[in-house]
Amino acid sequence: MNQRIIAIDGPAGSGKSTVARLVANQLGWSFLDTGAMYRAVTAEVLRRGIDVHDDVAVASLASSVVIVTTPRVSVDGRDVGDELRTETVNVAVSIVAANAAVRRAMVARQREIAAAQPLGTVVEGRDIATVVFPHATLKVFLTASLEERATRRDEEGTESIERRDRADSLRRASPLRQADDAVVLDTTGRDVQEVVNEIVQCLKSQDSA
Ligand code: DC
Secondary structure, eight states: OOOEEEEEEOSTTSSHHHHHHHHHHHHTOEEEEHHHHHHHHHHHHHHTTOOTTOHHHHHHHHHHSOEEOSSSOEETTEEOGGGTTSHHHHHHHHHHHTOHHHHHHHHHHHHHHHHTOSSEEEEEESSIIIIIOTTOSEEEEEEOOHHHHHHHTTTTOHHHHHHHHHHHHHOSSSOOOOOTTOEEEEOTTOOHHHHHHHHHHHHHHHHHO
16 A cells, blocks of 8 residues: 555644644645544434434444545535534534444545545544554644643533543544654644644655655
8 A cells, every 4th residue: 555644643622633734735635534524424313313322323324324525524415514513513423433333434434535545645533543544654643732722622612622532532442542653743832834844844754764
């Protein structure tokens, strides 16, 4: 497999989406927000009135729908972009993301999407470097203080972010974990472009090594 992947993992509000999107733009690569995929499944589960705790029904939905993430996020062609960050989705997404069968379906789709990109893909999530692309070209783990992460996600609130981080880190299926070979960057108080440049520089130095 010679696809080029930059894997960016980290907790909620660590700056993953913003940074990953800008790195992708700078390199002319594609960008994949895997959190949006778990959110899209969750939005569809809620819309269909399926119990989020019904693992079998949720997994069956996740493996039967077609999720597209660009230019807009859709499920079976229905645009769900406006439903992804509601409070109900914020609460239910950790339960859906802890479902191992849902994760298998999402990981397969993520690999398929990345394989179709001509140059490379910047993929952000929680398990990208550890599970989805363990052989990624570059692995980055972004962190930031809880206060700053909550400010960045001001519509969500500190308690909800803490609860989600705990659920994401303690679950059995692919918990949020820093890969041993990841470059760790603390984005607290740092300029976004500076972080982006550092990641692009890491890729370049790796390429010329
Ligand atoms: O990055 P985000 O906040 O949009 O992610 C939403 C939820 O999806 C998050 O609470 C954990 C889950 N998630 C995951 O389990 N694995 C991923 N690769 C991406 C997100």
